[in-house]
């Protein structure tokens with residue numbers, strides 16, 4: 001992927017390659033098709049709510065026709081009967097297109113290790129990002145989205161698993177308290 005060069009003594013113009021410009025515009029204008037089947041949907045809705053402001057990534061607009069979407073969110077457990085439907089939806093989407101497996105069930109089947117469940121979206125369609133968690137927290141979902149944007153910039157189609165985050169500082173303090181840390185000076 002080409003690098004973008006900002007130039008000119010007076011900063012009045014910039015140069016880039018067409019593919020870099022295209023990748024930049026794609027990365028900031030993802031049109032999502034949510035394929036929501038199970039309980040992960042609750043966390044998907046939380047991520048889409050104002051608190052996490054997914055609009056700042058240009059990825060907030062759902063499309064209810066796959067023909068107008070380029071980002072497929074597979075959210076929840078995929079049963080054998082849903083498999084052909086999911087494949088058809090993927091095939092109908094606009095190119096280039098990307099797939100995010102939202103949660104453990106979509107990534108690998110989760111704890112549904114039985115004959116009714118498909119063990120992961122990649123058994124049916126190519127998948128770009130896997131977000132672990134049952135369900136994943138919105139922060140992990142946004143990490144996945146940012147990873148996808150990075151991949152779009154680089155033109156990289158290698159699948160990636162979202163790495164775990166460190167516990168936020170507030171959570172660490174709470175854990176410390178549970179382990180017997182003093183709550184206040186009166187406890188000391």
Ligand code: SF4
Pocket residue numbers: 038039040041075076077103104105106110133134135
């Ligand atoms: S990963 Fe957990 S929360 Fe998500 S669909 Fe599966 S069982 Fe439900």
